[in-house]
Amino acid sequence: MLTNSPTEMMYFAGRQIHIKRDDLLHADFSGNKARKFYHFLINDFPGVSHIVGSGSAQANSLYSLSVLAKIKGWQLDYYVSHIAGYVKQQANSPSGNKSNYSQAIKNGANVIEIDWASNLFNACQHLDDAMNVLKQDYLRKDNVHETLFIPEGGRCEYARTGIYILGKEILNWAVAKSINKLSIFLPSGTGTTALYLQEYFVTQTQKTSFDIEVLTCSTVGGDSYLIKQFYELSSNTSYHPQIVNDGNKYHFGKLYLSLFQLWQQVLNSTGIEFDLLYDPIGLNVLKHTIESGMSNDREILYIHQGGLLGNATMLPRYLRKQALTHL
Numbered sequence: 001m002l003t004n005s006p007t008e009m010m011y012f013a014g015r016q017i018h019i020k021r022d023d024l025l026h027a028d029f030s031g032n033k034a035r036k037f038y039h040f041l042i043n044d045f046p047g048v049s050h051i052v053g054s055g056s057a058q059a060n061s062l063y064s065l066s067v068l069a070k071i072k073g074w075q076l077d078y079y080v081s082h083i084a085g086y087v088k089q090q091a092n093s094p095s096g097n098k099s100n101y102s103q104a105i106k107n108g109a110n111v112i113e114i115d116w117a118s119n120l121f122n123a124c125q126h127l128d129d130a131m132n133v134l135k136q137d138y139l140r141k142d143n144v145h146e147t148l149f150i151p152e153g154g155r156c157e158y159a160r161t162g163i164y165i166l167g168k169e170i171l172n173w174a175v176a177k178s179i180n181k182l183s184i185f186l187p188s189g190t191g192t193t194a195l196y197l198q199e200y201f202v203t204q205t206q207k208t209s210f211d212i213e214v215l216t217c218s219t220v221g222g223d224s225y226l227i228k229q230f231y232e233l234s235s236n237t238s239y240h241p242q243i244v245n246d247g248n249k250y251h252f253g254k255l256y257l258s259l260f261q262l263w264q265q266v267l268n269s270t271g272i273e274f275d276l277l278y279d280p281i282g283l284n285v286l287k288h289t290i291e292s293g294m295s296n297d298r299e300i301l302y303i304h305q306g307g308l309l310g311n312a313t314m315l316p317r318y319l320r321k322q323a324l325t326h327l
């Protein structure tokens with residue numbers, strides 16, 4: 001269950017590349033989150049009745065956590081800084097009914113906006129600070145041992161279990177295809193998936209003839225922010241993936257029409273729908289990397305990390321912006 005996604009080929013930026021279709025892992029629990037939350041799915045947590053998570057109301061981690069909670073019979077409390085007006089509005093429209101937010105609510109998630117005016121959060125600037133305060137609050141309650149806390153975006157050690165399985169699948173595939181020089185590319189948010197993958201290949205292929213490297217790019221806060229995130233997971237820099245960029249610093253969730261055009265081109269030429277938050281940046285940086293001649297002598301594998309439910313919110317925003325610029 002939730003493993004062994006297929007690998008396909010696609011023509012991209014003038015060459016053939018391989019695509020690991022983690023988006024096909026499961027209809028409700030696909031891609032990045034299927035890997036990161038695998039640990040929680042396959043293990044028993046006796047006594048646990050609640051999970052507490054946090055992040056954006058549009059995030060697919062909200063939806064995936066709601067699916068996990070439903071499968072496990074847990075109550076999910078998911079904290080957000082703010083729910084954007086269009087997300088709330090969309091939840092009542094036919095296309096919005098498919099969004100991460102509305103599907104999570106359907107699955108029984110409690111999506112809670114932080115009350116920043118409350119004295120409790122006086123000293124807090126970010127969602128992470130507020131979560132630390134709330135965690136203490138939960139811990140003070142009697143039923144502490146019944147609650148599992150999951151950091152934003154699944155950035156935690158538990159993610160290693162499922163990401164190592166992804167690494168093993170890629171290694172088995174590379175062996176079957178006699179590929180020993182491979183660049184794996186995936187866009188990062190927290191950097192957790194890329195880092196644990198790199199860790200897997202460093203630890204599992206040393207002293208072998210395999211030369212497998214993990215390349216990634218930042219979609220949140222630029223390269224220096226991503227490096228900081230890597231250090232939070234591991235101080236061993238040999239486990240830090242190589243960060244590549246196309247000369248731009250991107251802001252998460254912002255609309256970039258030129259990247260949307262690339263996303264549309266890929267959809268039209270391959271029939272593969274990628275996510276609209278991470279992949280337009282990932283595909284553009286990969287295109288730039290290929291065009292700069294890097295990885296010329298290597299096979300390239302791009303990981304499709306799912307997240308397609310978020311497109312129900314992103315696609316109408318992009319189409320509206322595109323229509324406005326054509327007026």
Ligand SMILES: Cc1ncc(COP(=O)(O)O)c(C=O)c1O
Pocket residue numbers: 031032033060061153187188189190191192193194275278279305306307308
């Ligand atoms: C579709 C998709 N791609 C990429 C990422 C980034 O993963 P990470 O936070 O492990 O870097 C995510 C994370 O939520 C995702 O949902």
